[in-house]
Amino acid sequence: MDVRKEFLEFFKSKGHTVTPSSALVPDDESLLFTNAGMVPFKRIFTGDEPRPNPPRKTSCQTCIRAGGKHNDLDNVGYTARHHTFFEMLGNFSFGDYFKKEAIAYAWEFVTEVLKLPKDRLYVTVHTSDEEAYKLWQEHIQKDRIYKFGDKDNFWQMGDTGPCGPCSEIFYDQGEEHFNSDEDYMGGDGDRFLEIWNLVFMQYERSSDGKLSPLPKPSIDTGMGLERVVAIKEGKFSNFDTSLFMPLIKEIEKLCKKTYEYESGASYRVIADHIRSSVFLLAQGLSFDKEGRGYVLRRILRRALRHGYLLGLKEPFMYKLVDKVCDLMSEHYTYLNEKKENVKEQILLEEERFLSTIENGLEIFNEELKNTKEVFSGEVAFKLYDTYGFPLDLTTDMLRELNLKVDENKFDELMNEQKNRAKASWKGSGDKVASGDFKILLEEFGVNSFVGYEYLENKSKVLAVLDENFKKNTALKKGEKGWIMLDKTPFYATSGGQIADSGELGNSKILDVAKFLDINLCLVLANEEIKTNDELFAKVDKEKRMQIARHHSATHLLHYALRKILGPHIAQAGSLVEENKLRFDFTHSKALSEAELTKIEELVNSLIIKADEAVLETMPLQKAKDSGAIALFSEKYQDNVRVLTLGDSKELCGGTHVKNTSEIGSFYIVKESGVSAGVRRIEAVVSKAALKYAKHFINESMLLKTELKTNDNLLGVKKLKDEINKLKNELRNNSTNLEFKDVKGIKICVCELKNSDIKAAIDEAKNKFESVVVLLAQVKDDKISFACACKNTKLKAVDLVKYVATLTGGNGGGKDDFATAGGKDVKKLDEALKKAYEKIQEALVE
Numbered sequence: 120m121d122v123r124k125e126f127l128e129f130f131k132s133k134g135h136t137v138t139p140s141s142a143l144v145p146d147d148e149s150l151l152f153t154n155a156g157m158v159p160f161k162r163i164f165t166g167d168e169p170r171p172n173p174p175r176k177t178s179c180q181t182c183i184r185a186g187g188k189h190n191d192l193d194n195v196g197y198t199a200r201h202h203t204f205f206e207m208l209g210n211f212s213f214g215d216y217f218k219k220e221a222i223a224y225a226w227e228f229v230t231e232v233l234k235l236p237k238d239r240l241y242v243t244v245h246t247s248d249e250e251a252y253k254l255w256q257e258h259i260q261k262d263r264i265y266k267f268g269d270k271d272n273f274w275q276m277g278d279t280g281p282c283g284p285c286s287e288i289f290y291d292q293g294e295e296h297f298n299s300d301e302d303y304m305g306g307d308g309d310r311f312l313e314i315w316n317l318v319f320m321q322y323e324r325s326s327d328g329k330l331s332p333l334p335k336p337s338i339d340t341g342m343g344l345e346r347v348v349a350i351k352e353g354k355f356s357n358f359d360t361s362l363f364m365p366l367i368k369e370i371e372k373l374c375k376k377t378y379e380y381e382s383g384a385s386y387r388v389i390a391d392h393i394r395s396s397v398f399l400l401a402q403g404l405s406f407d408k409e410g411r412g413y414v415l416r417r418i419l420r421r422a423l424r425h426g427y428l429l430g431l432k433e434p435f436m437y438k439l440v441d442k443v444c445d446l447m448s449e450h451y452t453y454l455n456e457k458k459e460n461v462k463e464q465i466l467l468e469e470e471r472f473l474s475t476i477e478n479g480l481e482i483f484n485e486e487l488k489n490t491k492e493v494f495s496g497e498v499a500f501k502l503y504d505t506y507g508f509p510l511d512l513t514t515d516m517l518r519e520l521n522l523k524v525d526e527n528k529f530d531e532l533m534n535e536q537k538n539r540a541k542a543s544w545k546g547s548g549d550k551v552a553s554g555d556f557k558i559l560l561e562e563f564g565v566n567s568f569v570g571y572e573y574l575e576n577k578s579k580v581l582a583v584l585d586e587n588f589k590k591n592t593a594l595k596k597g598e599k600g601w602i603m604l605d606k607t608p609f610y611a612t613s614g615g616q617i618a619d620s621g622e623l624g625n626s627k628i629l630d631v632a633k634f635l636d637i638n639l640c641l642v643l644a645n646e647e648i649k650t651n652d653e654l655f656a657k658v659d660k661e662k663r664m665q666i667a668r669h670h671s672a673t674h675l676l677h678y679a680l681r682k683i684l685g686p687h688i689a690q691a692g693s694l695v696e697e698n699k700l701r702f703d704f705t706h707s708k709a710l711s712e713a714e715l716t717k718i719e720e721l722v723n724s725l726i727i728k729a730d731e732a733v734l735e736t737m738p739l740q741k742a743k744d745s746g747a748i749a750l751f752s753e754k755y756q757d758n759v760r761v762l763t764l765g766d767s768k769e770l771c772g773g774t775h776v777k778n779t780s781e782i783g784s785f786y787i788v789k790e791s792g793v794s795a796g797v798r799r800i801e802a803v804v805s806k807a808a809l810k811y812a813k814h815f816i817n818e819s820m821l822l823k824t825e826l827k828t829n830d831n832l833l834g835v836k837k838l839k840d841e842i843n844k845l846k847n848e849l850r851n852n853s854t855n856l857e858f859k860d861v862k863g864i865k866i867c868v869c870e871l872k873n874s875d876i877k878a879a880i881d882e883a884k885n886k887f888e889s890v891v892v893l894l895a896q897v898k899d900d901k902i903s904f905a906c907a908c909k910n911t912k913l914k915a916v917d918l919v920k921y922v923a924t925l926t927g928g929n930g931g932g933k934d935d936f937a938t939a940g941g942k943d944v945k946k947l948d949e950a951l952k953k954a955y956e957k958i959q960e961a962l963v964e
Contacts, residue, residue: 122233122347123179123450126208129228130177135210138178139740140451143402144411151411152183156209157318157339163213164281164320164337167557167635169564171757174215179344179450180207181398185414192421192511196388199309199356203418204395206344214335218251221317221338222286226258229288229315233351239291241265241304241311245272245284251319255286265304274318274339281320281333288315290350314350315342356380358387362446366390369442374429385425392422393439394447396465401457403691403705403750406468406795419465420472421512427476434469437462460687463707464796471795479506483516496528503529554588556634559603565636570608570619570774571734574658578604578623580650584639593649594642599629601639602648607631608658611638615693616670616773620662624654663774665697668782668805671732671764671775672722673700675785676800677748678767679721680704683714690750691797695773698807699788706798710790718800722785729780730765737761742770784808846875856883856892861962864889864911868955870947871896880907880936891958893918895947902926902941909935913961918954925950 127137141159143152150158156178162168185192185203194201210224229235242259244251246266255264266272275282289304289311302308321336345357352360358367359380367386371378378386399415406416419436426435440462448454479502486498494517502508514524563581583591584601594600602623611631612618618631623642630641642648673693680688684706692703710718739759743749747761748769755770762771764779776782783805793799803811826834856879858865865887871879876896883892889910896903904923906915915937919930923939926946930939941947 120233120351122351123206123208123344125232126228126342127177127179129232130175130210130224133175133210133224134173135175135177136171136173138176140179140181140206143181143183143399144404151414152185153180154182154184156180156182156207156341157211160211160213160339161276162635164276164339167560170213170335174213175211176213177210178208180209181205181451182207183395183399185395185418192418193514195391196384196425199358200312200343200346200349202345202357202391202394204391204398208342208344208347209340210338211340212338214337217321217336217338218319219254221319221340222251222254222258225288225315225317225340233347235290235350241289241291243267243272243287243289243304245269245286248272248284248286248319251284251286267305271305274316274320275324279324279326281322281337282324282330283319283321283336285316285318287313287317290314292350292355296355309355312346312350314346316340358390363387363390365446366393366439366442369439370429373435373438374426374431376429385428388425389422389436389439392418393436394443396422396436397440397443397454397461398451400461400464400796401451401454403689405691405705405793405797406464408794412794416468417511419468420508421515423469423472423476424512424516427480432473434466434473436469437465440465457687457689457705459685460689460705460707460796463687464705467707468795475506479508482506483508483513487520490522492522494522494524496525496530496532499524499529500532503533554584554634555590556588556637558590559637560635563603563605563637566603566638567606568608568610568638569606570610570658573608574660574663576606576608576656577653578606578608578656580648580652580654581605583648583650588634593647594644596644596646598644600642600644600648602642603637603639604656607638607640608656609638609640610658610663610774614771614773615673616666616695617697619666620659622655622657624648624652662697665805665807666695667774667776669697669700669803669807670695670771670773671762671779672726672782672785672802672804673702674762674764674767674769674771674775675722675725675779675782676700676702676718676802677704677769678725678764679718680706680800682721683717684710691793699801699803701799701801703793703797703799705796707796709792710798710800715787715790719785719787725765725767726779726782726785728765729778732775732777732779733763734775735761735763781805784812786811858883858887858890858892861959864891864962866891866955866958866962868893868951868958870894870951876903876905880905883907884909891918891962893922893951893954893958895922895941895951897944897947900944902928902944902947904928904930904939904941905937906939907936911962913958918958921957922950922954925953 131137141153145153145158147158147161157164159180160176163170182205183203192203195203212221229240230237240259241263242255243265244255246268252264252266272285272287274285292310292312294310297308297310299308302310304311318339319336320339321333322330323333324330345362348360348362349357354360357363367378367390370386370389395418396415404415405412407413422436440458444454444458482498483502486495499510499513502513503510510529517524559582566581569576580602582603583594585591586599588601591600609619609621609628609631610616611633613633619628621628623640625645626648627643628640629643632639673695677690687705689705691705694701736758739755739757742759742761746768749755759770760772762769762775785802785804786808787800787802788811789801791799823829826838828834856867856869858867867883871894876894879894880892883890884907891908891911891913893906904919906919908915914934916932916934919932919937919939923930923941926941927943928939928941930937932938
């Protein structure tokens with residue numbers, strides 16, 4: 120039975136719109152990852168976004184709980200149902216149906232679609248929720264309904280905001296299988312398994328704790344796919360189901376050992392973690408040293424350590440990617456598109472970690488000898504800082520030995536490191552704004568952007584806000600503030616494209632930004648601006664055009680990258696300005712000069728084709744079905760704007776040229792790495808490209824003048840030949856050294872006049888089996904010493920220190936090679952003489 124499909128089809132039949140899973144990295148700064156099915160709808164529940172039409176949705180949302188407040192990482196592999204990656208089935212009502220329908224739908228699905236036996240089902244409600252208590256009695260016997268308090272049956276998004284009682288459905292897995300003291304309804308045992316939570320969002324909690332009824336109560340539900348599949352397949356652990364066992368079988372093949380549940384925690388960790396890794400990487404996240412990318416790295420490295428316990432001491436996780444895609448790609452089609460790139464990124468990360476794990480484990484095992492109950496926090500931090508062992512990995516290794524780590528000391532050292540980093544970080548200066556945006560949304564709704572069609576129009580001032588986003592009545596001359604226009608031609612910073620500049624009446628537009636989808640202009644008032652004023656809004660046409668040219672070029676660049684490097688290429692960020700573009704993309708290695716040349720040539724050929732830009736607005740699913748590329752990091756409306764430039768077709772809300780020929784020339788200025796698995800290309804077009812080309816032409820002319828030739832390449836070659844000739848002459852001069860033999864060891868101590876001192880020493884080391892060579896060279900009244908010792912008891916570092924000291928200098932190095940500096944040139948001859956005598960005495964002894 121395909122539970123996922125049956126669930127979505129069922130609620131579709133009940134008037135719900137099926138919504139695809141949103142990105143695992145949410146558009147929400149308060150969350151590390153999307154950790155529940157309601158996250159994509161959070162702003163609708165809070166009233167920050169208007170209700171959709173129709174006001175019913177259903178989804179199967181991919182979720183990650185591996186960091187922050189919701190962190191199940193430590194439990195994964197050791198329990199039957201904890202996962203870092205899981206799928207949450209949910210149905211949502213935004214001010215439409217409420218408890219009666221939600222309860223009826225849930226019961227119908229569980230008993231008639233899933234066909235779970237009714238005598239195995241139990242329900243819980245909040246102690247105060249008499250309405251839900253009575254409604255459930257229409258479906259299930261009264262003695263199967265339990266009342267619990269806030270801890271178990273009251274849901275809230277935060278300390279304030281929408282909240283309400285909830286009702287949970289439990290499945291009895293059988294007394295014959297679970298009969299501990301905790302195996303009762305409300306206990307911590309596994310007999311009664313929660314499978315579905317229905318949240319009745321009916322209150323607004325204020326900062327003083329008061330609950331006020333919401334004018335339009337809503338429904339938010341969540342059913343864990345993995346738990347339901349386990350019940351349907353008669354399994355007591357999610358890991359024993361068809362969702363995980365194919366992966367565990369693959370791990371068995373790799374380590375050539377048979378999986379047994381009681382001792383198989385490592386198998387379960389790997390099976391869980393490869394799912395998280397594949398989905399995060401396929402959605403554009405990369406391994407990193409901080410933030411979400413660091414959590415991804417922790418997940419993979421934890422799996423690698425468990426692989427190590429199974430005897431897998433070479434990269435193996437990348438070999439499991441195909442199986443994840445086989446299991447999941449029917450519903451998540453993008454997995455197959457990204458499969459090869461995901462494998463490549465995982466392999467590189469495995470190689471990085473495995474190169475250090477041996478040393479880390481050696482240090483870990485050494486410290487274990489000194490550990491009785493608590494493992495050293497200093498050593499744990501060293502393992503983290505030097506060898507890439509996350510704290511939870513060290514904790515995991517200690518847990519198997521019933522030991523703990525000194526987390527207080529670890530945290531102290533970690534905070535010291537963070538403070539050092541913070542002190543050296545200048546920051547971007549960005550601030551997350553908070554202000555009266557919700558008031559504006561309720562009063563005026565979202566204002567109209569007309570900038571695609573018009574660069575000038577007469578607009579009405581709907582609202583005035585001060586610099587701190589607080590509603591005002593007017594801006595006085597000389598003041599800065601934010602203006603909401605009824606219809607605005609000014610493009611707000613969005614999708615990598617910077618904001619427009621321009622004028623509003625006689626005042627200057629300094630910035631344009633979106634808050635809750637409201638387009639606001641930051642204005643420096645040259646005259647008083649007040650609400651209801653009608654002013655002429657005018658976009659800086661030249662700046663807009665240059666931005667549009669660079670933006671359209673990013674689409675052609677994206678197309679060229681996919682064409683030349685492969686379909687695994689995905690956008691990982693961009694910046695579009697009037698003077699340059701920056702495009703980040705997923706790729707595991709630096710681009711060669713040949714690849715960059717091909718990309719540059721392809722983009723320019725696409726520009727020359729002079730294709731008309733085709734812009735269409737259509738439903739999101741239709742756009743995807745037509746082949747338009749969408750980004751996981753973007754949150755799209757139901758209707759989206761699709762840009763077609765020749766063979767390039769992408770979703771984009773930015774401003775663009777009307778014809779590719781308007782872009783002009785395209786030059787790649789720089790290619791570099793951003794993080795593991797992410798590369799960056801910087802490029803210029805149009806006026807900026809002309810300026811870039813002119814710069815190189817001027818440099819070329821200057822070079823011709825300096826080289827006194829009309830052929831720069833010929834001139835540079837001639838110059839290189841002369842340099843090489845002089846180097847060879849210096850090397851040849853070094854052969855004039857005279858060596859004496861002392862007990863089979865060749866010795867040379869002298870001053871070199873016009874030779875390469877390093878080349879002379881290298882030649883001596885290559886020429887003789889045993890040698891001591893100490894050379895000095897004077898330049899600008901300063902002495903340079905260099906010494907080499909080969910197959911002798913003498914140490915070069917001691918000899919250069921001795922001779923340098925005699926001339927008022929000092930130095931250092933290694934036993935086989937060392938350098939030093941001297942100051943008093945007058946003492947050089949005497950110093951060399953004494954050094955020679957010291958060498959002779961040492962060898963004769």
